Amino acid sequence: MYELDILIKRIIKDRLAELNTTMQCTVTNLSPLSVRPIPVKNYVTGAVEYPEIGSVKKLKEWGLNSAGAVVEIEIPLQVGNTVLVAFGKDNLSDAIILGVVDS
Numbered sequence: 001m002y003e004l005d006i007l008i009k010r011i012i013k014d015r016l017a018e019l020n021t022t023m024q025c026t027v028t029n030l031s032p033l034s035v036r037p038i039p040v041k042n043y044v045t046g047a048v049e050y051p052e053i054g055s056v057k058k059l060k061e062w063g064l065n066s067a068g069a070v071v072e073i074e075i076p077l078q079v080g081n082t083v084l085v086a087f088g089k090d091n092l093s094d095a096i097i098l099g100v101v102d103s
Contacts, residue, residue, distance in 0.1 A: 010044045027081045057096045
């Protein structure tokens with residue numbers, strides 16, 4: 001019975017490794033905007049890198065100009081920037097960049 005407990009815990013751990021909602025990524029291309037997740041998937045059998053994610057969207061950011069009007073702020077991205085990216089629970093293709101972590 002002890003080995004069955006270990007097996008079940010490993011299966012659960014592997015499934016939980018797939019459920020990401022935010023993750024740090026590196027910008028790999030600007031047009032089309034694409035990123036590669038920095039962490040790796042850790043399975044019992046070993047670590048596996050995430051694939052590159054293409055056609056990523058960027059969250060619009062807003063601020064106030066000197067006249068007090070609301071304006072869109074454009075934060076420039078460069079290849080190699082570390083960004084925080086949000087995903088749906090089951091699909092990495094709906095990724096959206098929330099902001100730059102490190103440039």
